[in-house]
Amino acid sequence: GKKTETAPVAPNALVKVRFQTDWFPQPEHGGYYQALAKGYYAAEGLDVEILPGGPNAQVMSSVAVGRADLGMTNGDDVIVAVARGVPIKMVGAEMQRDAQGILFHAEHPLRALADLEGKTVMAGAGSTWIQVVHKKMGIAFNLTPLLGDLARFMNDPAFIQQCFVTNEPFFARQRGANVGALLIANDTYEPYRVMFTGKDYLAKHPDIVARFVRASVRGWTDYLTGDPTPGNRLLTAKRSDLSPEFIAYSIKAMNDYQLVAGDPAKGEFTGQLTEARLLKQIALLQDVGVLDKPVAVADVATFDFIPKPAGK
Amino acid sequence: MIPRLPPIVEFTALQKRYGDGPVVLADFNLAVAPGEFVSLIGPSGCGKSTVLKLVSGLSPWTQGELTVAGTKPRLARDRQAFIFQDATLLPWLTAQLNVELPLQLRGMAPAECTAKARQMLALVGLEAVRDYYPRQLSGGMKMRVSIARALTLAPQLLLLDEPFGALDEMTRNRLNEELLALRARSMFTALFVTHSVAEAVFLSNRILVMAAHPGRLHAEVKVDFPYPRQPELRGSAEFQAKVNEVSRLLHQVEEGSTV
Amino acid sequence: MIPRLPPIVEFTALQKRYGDGPVVLADFNLAVAPGEFVSLIGPSGCGKSTVLKLVSGLSPWTQGELTVAGTKPRLARDRQAFIFQDATLLPWLTAQLNVELPLQLRGMAPAECTAKARQMLALVGLEAVRDYYPRQLSGGMKMRVSIARALTLAPQLLLLDEPFGALDEMTRNRLNEELLALRARSMFTALFVTHSVAEAVFLSNRILVMAAHPGRLHAEVKVDFPYPRQPELRGSAEFQAKVNEVSRLLHQVEEGSTV
C-alpha cells in the first residue's frame, strides 16, 4: 500500500512492520517494547510486530530475505555480512556500545583485557573481539566454547567467561558469587548495536524506516530515563521468567555503562552512528582479517535516519 | 500313453557347479514330455534338489542347455509350482493365510482366495488348525500347509522336493492318491523327488535313478501301470517287482559311491 | 533282556496343552527302562515331538507327573541328546564346527573336539564337506550333520525326532545299523520318532502306536528280535509279520480319526 504517505492515520490503516530481535525478549530489547507499549509506533502510523529471536536467530538473513522488515544486532556483524554480500544496511544505533563483557570472580580481578594473557576463557569462538584482542592487542589466551550455562563458572573461582554486562552478573550475584564484569568495548574496539534493514526495503520504504527509527529511539530514551513499566509489562507477558529485579538490574547496567545513550562528553547520543567510527571499525576488522575485502561506509550504513539528539 | 509333444523340460548336456565348488551335475540330459510324472531318486546330496532348482530358474547352470516350456526356466515360472524340501512358511501368517498367499499374489478376489485355501487345507487334513501360526504346527503339519499352498495354484508343472517325507505312511498314501486324482483332473506334469521307492513307483510313469559325485543319471525305469492307479496296486506282485527293480538300481548306485 | 531297574523316563497320567489350546496329550502313561529302544509312531500332529520335548524339559506339562532319571526332566539334560525334527544347524559355523559345538560347550580340549567331530562326520558320510556352511548343504546332508552332532555326546538317553526321514533308503539303513552298533557299545536308552514302520521294527524293542485328538497311546508292540540285529533280519518273515502287525495298528488309529 502506498497509503503510507500520510501520518498519523486510523489504527486500521497502520502500516505493518515486522521487527526481528536477536534473542528471546529481554530488557536489552526494552526500548522497542516501550515504544510499542506507549504507542510511539502507532503515533508514527506503524503497526509493529516484534519477532522474538533465540540462540540461532538468523536475524540478518531473516531481514535480507524479507521475512522481517527490520532487525537489530551487533554492528560488526552487519559490516561482515555486507562484505559477504548480504544486502542489508544499518539505519541507526540501538546502543553506542555493545554490552559484551567478561565475567570473573572478585577474587581474581580483571582490571583490563591485558590480564587475560595466558588464561582460558569461555567465549564464542570466531567473535570479532577475540580476533581484535589476539591480533591487535597481542594478548594470547585459550578458548573454550560458550554455552548458556554458568554452572562451571560458579564451581570454579578461577573461571572466566564472556557475558553480557547487563545479564549474567545479576544471576551470579543472586547465587551468592562475588563477581565483576569488564566491558569489552574500549578505545580500540567499540562496536555499535544497530538497527538495520534490507536494501530493497530501504529503497522502497525510506519513510517507514525513518518513522521506525524515530519511534524506537524515543522508546529507548523513555525506557531508560522514564518509567519502564509499560515496556516491562510487554516483556514479562512474553517471558514469565524475567523477574522485576533482573529487569531493574539490566536497566541500571545499561545506564551505568552508558550503553545506549553513550558518553555525552564525546558528543554521543541515542541512535547516533558516525562515519568516523564506522570507518575505524571497518579498518580494524580488515586489519585483524575478519573482512576479506574492503567495504565502504556507504555500503554498510545510511545516516539519513539518525534523529536529532535529544535536548538539542 | 504320452502324446508326442515337444518336451516341457529339456536338459541338454548340462553341467552345474555352485560358485567354484565341485561339479554337482555332470552331462545331465533329460526330456520330460507334457503330462509325464517323473520321479528322481538317489543318494543324499546327489543333486536332486539342484535339478528342481534349475528347472524353476532359481539357480543358474554352468554349461549346456535347459529349456522349460520352450523358453528360459525363469520365464516359465507362472506355469510352475514348487514344493520345497523345507516347508518355507511365512511365520507371520496363519496356516490359512499362508495358503492364500500365492492366490493373493495372482490378484484373486479375497473371498475366492479364502474359499480355495480352505478347500486345500481340508484336502491335507488341516481344517482344524487354519488359524494356527507356523510355530504352533508340528513338522508334518507345516509340510502339509506347504503342499496345500502349492496345489492351490493348479500349475502345469509341479516340482515336488520330498513333500511327503515328514508324514506318516497313511497320510502319505492318502496324499499320494489325492495328488494323482488332482493330476487326473488337470493333467499337470510333475518332477518328484523322493526317497521312497514305493512312492515313486506308485506315482510315476518314469523313475530316474541318480548317482552322486558328480550327480548324474544312472538309470531310467519306465512304470507302465495305467492311470488312474488304485491303492490296491500297492499290494500287487507287479508293483513289488518294480519296487525291487528300482531298489536294486539304487543299491548299485550307492555301493559304487563312498558317501 | 531288559534288566529290572527303575525307569529312566516315567510319564504318569500326564496331560499337556500348549497355552490355552486344546489338549495335545491326554492321560499319557509310559515307563521306559534303562537300555530300552522305544519307538513312537502315529499320525502327523498326534504329539510325538511333544513327548520328546517334554522328556527333554523344553516344554512344561499341564497335569500329571513326569520324571527323567528319577528327577525333573530339566535336571537330567546332561544325560540326554536330542536330534530335532529340523536340523537346527548354526548357519555361521561350518559342518565341522557345528558338530564340535556340544563338545566345546562341555569344555573338551580343542584337538579332541576336532578329532571326535571328524570321526562322527565320517560315520554319517560327510567327511568331504567338513568345511561347508549349512547353506551349502543339501537337506539330507544337514540332517546328517545334526545326527553326527548329537552322537558325539555319547548320551545315556537319546531322543530322536525323525532323524532319517530326509535320507535315501540305503543311507538310512546304514545309519540304522550304525545306531545299533553305537548302542551296543554304550547301551544308551532311545526314544525314537519315525514314520517308517520297518525302521521302527528294526531298531526298537518296543513300539508305541499313538492316536491323535487328543494325542494318546493306542497300542504297544514288543519286538523281541535279539540284539545285535543283522541287516538280513529285514528280509525275514518274522520281521515282515511284525511290520504288518504295527501297520495294522496304525491303520486302526488313523481310520478312527478324521485328520
Next chain:
Amino acid sequence: MKKMPRLLVWLLPLASGLLFVAIWYGVRLVTGLQSWILPTPLEIIAAAWRERQALLAAVGHTAVGAAGGFLLAAVVGFGTALLLGLSRALRSSLYPWLLVLQMTPVIVLTPIISLWAGPGLPGIITITWLISYFPIVANLTQGLLSTDRNHVALFRMYNASRFQELRRLRVPAAMPYYLAGLRIAATLAPIGAIFGEYMVGNSSGGTGGLGYLVYSYNTQIKIPALFATALTSCLLGFSFVAVVAWLNWAVLHKWHDSFERNDH
C-alpha cells in the same frame, strides 16, 4: 528364559532406581559437588514441583515438535528404506547421499531450515525429523536385506513383482529391525525437538518449549530446575518409547521369537 512375575517387572527398575539414587547421594557426599553442578534427586523433584506450570506448558510445546518429527521420521524413513530395498541400483545411488544428509551437522543447515520450513514449529519438526530419521532408514534397510533366502526363492517362484515381494515378504520380515529403529528414534525425538528449539525456536506464543527452559534455567543458574527439565524430557521420551513398545508387542508377539514363551 523363565517367566517373571508381573510385579517384578515393575519392582526391579524401582529397586535399581533406588540404588542409583543412593549412588547419586554418595557421589554428592564424596565429591562435595554443589547443587549447581549436580543437584540431588530431592532438589530436582522439589524444583519440578515449583516450576510445574512452566514445565507443563513447555512440555506440551516440545511434545508437538517431537511427535511431529518422530512421525515424519517413521513415515519418511519407512518410505526411504522401501526405495532402498527395492533395487540395488537405487540403493547405491541414494545411500551415500542419505549418509551425507545424516552426517552434515544440523547447525550448517539451520539457516536453510529456518528459511524454508520457517522458524518455530516447522523448523523444530524438520530438525527432529533429521535427527531421528537415519536410524530408522539404516535399520529397516538392513532388515529388508536380511530376508530369509528360502522365502525370497518362494516369492520368485510365484513371479511376485518387486513390489509384492517387498510388501508381503521383506517388510513383514524386517519388522523387528524397523521397530528397533523406531525405538532409537523415539529416544531421539524429544532431544531432537529440544535441540531444534535451541536452533530455530523462539518464544513466540509465550512459551518456548523445554529447549527454551533449558536455556533459561541455565543462564539463571537454576540447576535443579534444569535437571527437572531434563527429567520432564525423559518422561516425554518414555511416552514415545512406550508407544513403540506397544507397537512392537502388537506386531510381533504372535509370531516372532523375541516373544519367547516358555512353551515350545
Next chain:
Amino acid sequence: MKKMPRLLVWLLPLASGLLFVAIWYGVRLVTGLQSWILPTPLEIIAAAWRERQALLAAVGHTAVGAAGGFLLAAVVGFGTALLLGLSRALRSSLYPWLLVLQMTPVIVLTPIISLWAGPGLPGIITITWLISYFPIVANLTQGLLSTDRNHVALFRMYNASRFQELRRLRVPAAMPYYLAGLRIAATLAPIGAIFGEYMVGNSSGGTGGLGYLVYSYNTQIKIPALFATALTSCLLGFSFVAVVAWLNWAVLHKWHDSFERNDH
C-alpha cells in the same frame, strides 16, 4: 537380485550425485538464494581449498575425538547389551535407566562432563560416546532377543550356561543387528565429536577441531567455508562407515542371507 557390475556400484552414486548437484544449482537459480544461505558446490570446493590448512588441522583433531567416542560406544555398547541380554531381571532393572541416560539432553550434563572427564578431548570423547552409544545397545539387545528359538532349545539341551548361550549363540546370531547399530553410530560419531567440541572443547592445542571451525565460520558468516567444514565432516564420517561396511562383509558374507548370491 541380479548381480551388478562392479563399475556400476561406483558410477551410480556419481550419477545421482551429478543429478543432485544439478538440482542444487537449479534451486539456487529458481529461489534466488544467495551464497550466504546456500553456496554452490563450486563455491564450497573453492572455500575448502582456501581453508585447507585450517580444515586439515581441524579434521585430525575431530577424528581423534570421533574415533575415541565411537570405539568406546562400540565396546561399552556391546558390553551393555550383553548384560541386558543375559537376564530378564538385569534387563528390566537397567533398560529404563539407560533410556534416561540417552534421553537427557547433553547440555544438562555438560558441566558434569567437563568437570569429571575434563574439558577438551576427554570431554569430547565422552559426549561422542553418549551420542553414539544407545543405537548400538538398542540394536544389539533386540538382536540378542531375536535368536531363533529352535537354536535356543538346542543350547538348553546342551545345558549351556547363560554365558555360553550368549557367546556362542546369541551374539553371533545378533551380528547383523550389531552391525546395523555400528553403522548408525559411525554416522553419529563425527557429528557427536563436533557437537562435543561445541560443548566442552577448547582450543588449547592451537586447533579446536571442526566444531570450533563451525562456530567460528558461522559467526563470521563464512558460509561456503561452513559448508566446506560440513563436507569435511562427511568425509570423516564416510571413513567410519567404510570401516563398518568392511566389518559387515567380513563377519557376515559367508553365512548371512543379506549377502545373497544369485546361486541358490
